[in-house]
Amino acid sequence: IRVDSAELHIVNLPLVTPFVISTGTMTSKTFPLLVLRGEGIEGIAEAVMDPQPDYLEETIAGAMEFLRGTLLPRIVGKRFSSPYELAPILTPWRGNRMAKAVVEMAFWDLWSKSLNLPLKAALGGVRDAVDVGVSLGIAPIETTLEHVDEAIAKGYKRTKLKIAQGHDVRLVEAVRKHHPDIKLTVDANTDYGLADTAVLRALDAFNLDYIEQPLAFDDIQDHAKLQASLKTAICLDESIRAPSDARKALEIGAARVINIKVGRVGGFMAARAIHDLCAAFDAPVWCGGMLESGIGRAHNIHLATMANFTKPGDTSSASRYFHRDIINEQLEAVNGRMPVPVNGPGIGVTLDHAFLASVTSHSEEVRP
Ligand code: OSB
Numbered sequence: 001i002r003v004d005s006a007e008l009h010i011v012n013l014p015l016v017t018p019f020v021i022s023t024g025t026m027t028s029k030t031f032p033l034l035v036l037r038g039e040g041i042e043g044i045a046e047a048v049m050d051p052q053p054d055y056l057e058e059t060i061a062g063a064m065e066f067l068r069g070t071l072l073p074r075i076v077g078k079r080f081s082s083p084y085e086l087a088p089i090l091t092p093w094r095g096n097r098m099a100k101a102v103v104e105m106a107f108w109d110l111w112s113k114s115l116n117l118p119l120k121a122a123l124g125g126v127r128d129a130v131d132v133g134v135s136l137g138i139a140p141i142e143t144t145l146e147h148v149d150e151a152i153a154k155g156y157k158r159t160k161l162k163i164a165q166g167h168d169v170r171l172v173e174a175v176r177k178h179h180p181d182i183k184l185t186v187d188a189n190t191d192y193g194l195a196d197t198a199v200l201r202a203l204d205a206f207n208l209d210y211i212e213q214p215l216a217f218d219d220i221q222d223h224a225k226l227q228a229s230l231k232t233a234i235c236l237d238e239s240i241r242a243p244s245d246a247r248k249a250l251e252i253g254a255a256r257v258i259n260i261k262v263g264r265v266g267g268f269m270a271a272r273a274i275h276d277l278c279a280a281f282d283a284p285v286w287c288g289g290m291l292e293s294g295i296g297r298a299h300n301i302h303l304a305t306m307a308n309f310t311k312p313g314d315t316s317s318a319s320r321y322f323h324r325d326i327i328n329e330q331l332e333a334v335n336g337r338m339p340v341p342v343n344g345p346g347i348g349v350t351l352d353h354a355f356l357a358s359v360t361s362h363s364e365e366v367r368p
């Protein structure tokens with residue numbers, strides 16, 4: 001298919017409630033939205049970098065410059081017969097995997113639509129719905145206990161508690177006391193060091209499914225040291241930006257579970273490579289999220305239909321985060337299962353153009 005034009009937007013959606021993690025507080029979700037057009041079809045994707053480099057190094061400002069000045073001019077006006085053919089344009093550049101991902105993901109949508117296939121079929125997915133859990137931001141313990149009750153009442157398959165230094169063992173102990181049998185995990189978003197091994201070992205007492213990203217965002221080695229002294233599995237998120245990171249982590253025992261975010265690892269090719277590699281290492285994977293709008297959520301759900309996504313993912317109901325979404329469809333979980341959107345081929349969701357215009361602060365067309 002020939003990519004005739006590309007449109008970049010900046011979208012800002014207010015969050016229903018502030019989302020607090022160890023690195024900071026989000027009150028709204030701002031993201032670049034890319035639309036690739038070709039042969040009368042639209043491929044759409046959203047990018048997951050934040051305005052500031054507080055999750056990983058990429059920023060929206062840097063990504064917009066890289067997309068408009070470097071990546072998109074090399075794509076618009078050209079023909080690609082499959083996503084494989086994007087690699088020579090994307091891979092020579094260092095890092096910037098979130099910016100590369102939005103291009104690749106929009107092309108996967110465009111391409112699967114051109115073949116009249118749901119994205120999941122193009123990817124080789126095997127499910128019609130995916131198991132999901134909730135990610136609960138940092139809040140007073142009493143508030144978190146109420147949120148856990150709500151998540152269980154809704155049938156979510158796993159509860160993930162955001163933790164930070166000083167907000168960890170007592171929190172997990174309180175939740176476990178009320179819910180001895182639920183599938184429970186924690187996510188530190190890099191807040192600890194090896195010097196905190198004793199605190200992390202104390203979490204071994206609570207039968208957690210895994211501890212997500214306890215140590216630094218750019219570290220794999222120290223996670224291997226930590227994993228050797230824990231009973232609980234470590235799950236890596238921030239540290240895994242490429243298939244080679246996953247290989248190194250599994251080879252040295254830095255993790256036993258991996259969180260795949262297609263928007264973090266450079267797109268579906270890399271996400272699928274990590275998925276396959278983890279299967280070969282007998283390491284389960286699950287699909288993470290970045291508080292995406294319905295466009296990013298749809299991409300995530302299609303990804304999570306692949307066979308080795310055996311743990312519940314983070315793509316909970318969109319209404320938990322947003323009063324109104326930029327798509328026409330409602331992505332709501334039922335009893336902890338998120339149906340794969342199939343309102344047409346590709347990602348299976350459609351833009352609500354009128355609402356999108358009202359939350360778009362910037363739009364530009366990129367020419368070759
Ligand atoms: O670490 O998984 C994370 C949200 C923003 C940034 C990082 C993370 C998260 C979440 C929420 O945990 C995932 C979601 O519900 O989309």
Ligand code: MG
Nearest residue numbers: 187212213237
């Ligand atoms: Mg995480």
